[in-house]
Amino acid sequence: MRLEDMELFVQVVETGSFTKTGQLTDMPKSTISRRIRGLEESLHSRLLERTTRKVVMTEVGEVFYHKCISILEQVAATQHEITQVQGESIGNLTLYAPDHILELCIDQVSEFCRQYPRLSMTFHNTCQPLTSMTDKRFDLLIDIGQQPDSSFIAQPIVDISFDFFAHPDYLSKCGQPFSLHELNKNHKLIAFELPSSAIVWQDKKVILPTQPKYVANSPYICRALTKDAQGIGCLPVAMVRKDIEQGHLVRLFEGQETFSQTIFAIYHSRRFVPQKVRLLIETIKEQLPQRITELESKIHN
Incomplete structure (x- = not known):
């Protein structure tokens, strides 16, 4: 019937x-x-x-x-x-995002919530690969790095820079490298693992160790190990300004080996995208690039 x-x-x-x-x-x-x-x-x-x-x-x-x-x-x-x-921007919006990305755009998200008081939000920290999200209900996922082919829509938001840093005590003990080739021979590396399980520098042309000394899926852990003089860390540039100002970290290679990864907004389908999701993506796209540029520009080589 x-x-x-x-x-x-x-x-x-x-x-x-x-x-x-x-x-x-x-x-x-x-x-x-x-x-x-x-x-x-x-x-x-x-x-x-x-x-x-x-x-x-x-x-x-x-x-x-x-x-x-x-x-x-x-x-x-x-x-x-x-x-x-x-x-309308009412109801609940479920957002998955790694802590370090959410931290960069939390001001924009908070302002978004103030603009739409009838909207509530549920936040989930995730470092899971996109393939594991197929059975989870979410409105928006913020992820970093090259995305695999999937049924999801991945919209690029902004590139975020990565570079190599070390604690002065580590450099005093192990010497300061002057090229990426030296990292492969004489130094301990601290690697940030992307949700896709790829090491963040794998798209660089210079081959670095296939098995670094330390691998973590959190840049906070990578930064802590680097500040503890455990090795040379590959870190998001936007996360280390205060550490450089306070003398806890030194930027290597005068910033000549900086490279970037793309931050993506990921959602289920192009059809019938809720207005609240479209508005949040637009808010983040408008303001996050400026925030990252501001933080990265304050880093002195």
């Missing part, structure tokens, strides 16, 4: 005529008759008595008519409610 056939039945009852219903719906009288007959067959009941002058409901037809009115009103109310939620 289809809603369209129920609507057609209601129109026939309210116009009292197959002919008038055909005029209103621009549908042949034979098609209307066939669909009403199919409705009756699905219910195993006769709904209408047809005469040459008018159409009259049977007793069962009258009961069914009132049921149809109730069902169609509920469907219309549900459709209006869902459309309203889809078109």
Whole structure:
């Protein structure tokens, strides 16, 4: 039984005529008759008595008519409610993002929430590969690094720079490298692992150790190990300004080996993207690049 056939039945009852219903719906009288007959067959009941002058409901037809009115009103109310939620920034928005990325755009997200007070948000920290997110419900995922082919939509937001840093005590003990080639021979490396399980520098042309001394999926851990003089860390430039100012870290190679990774906004489909998701993506795209540029520009080689 289809809603369209129920609507057609209601129109026939309210116009009292197959002919008038055909005029209103621009549908042949034979098609209307066939669909009403199919409705009756699905219910195993006769709904209408047809005469040459008018159409009259049977007793069962009258009961069914009132049921149809109730069902169609509920469907219309549900459709209006869902459309309203889809078109307005209300309800809940679930955001997955690594801590270090969320930290960079939390001001924009907070401002977004102030602008739309009827919207609540649920935050999840994630360092999981995108392939493991297929069975999770989320509205938006912020991720870093090259994204695998998948059913998700990945929209690039901004590039974030990475470079090599070390604690002065480590350099005093192990010597300061003057090229990436030296890292492969004489130094301990601290590597940041992307959610895709790739090491962040794997897209660089110079081959670095396949198995660094330390590997962590958190740049905070990488930074802590680097500040503890455990090795040379490959870190997001935007995260180390204070450490450089306080003398805890030194930037190597005079910034000549800086490279970047792309931050992506990831969501399920291009079709029927909720307005609240579109607005949040637009907010982050407008403001996060400026924030990263500001932090990176304050780093002195």
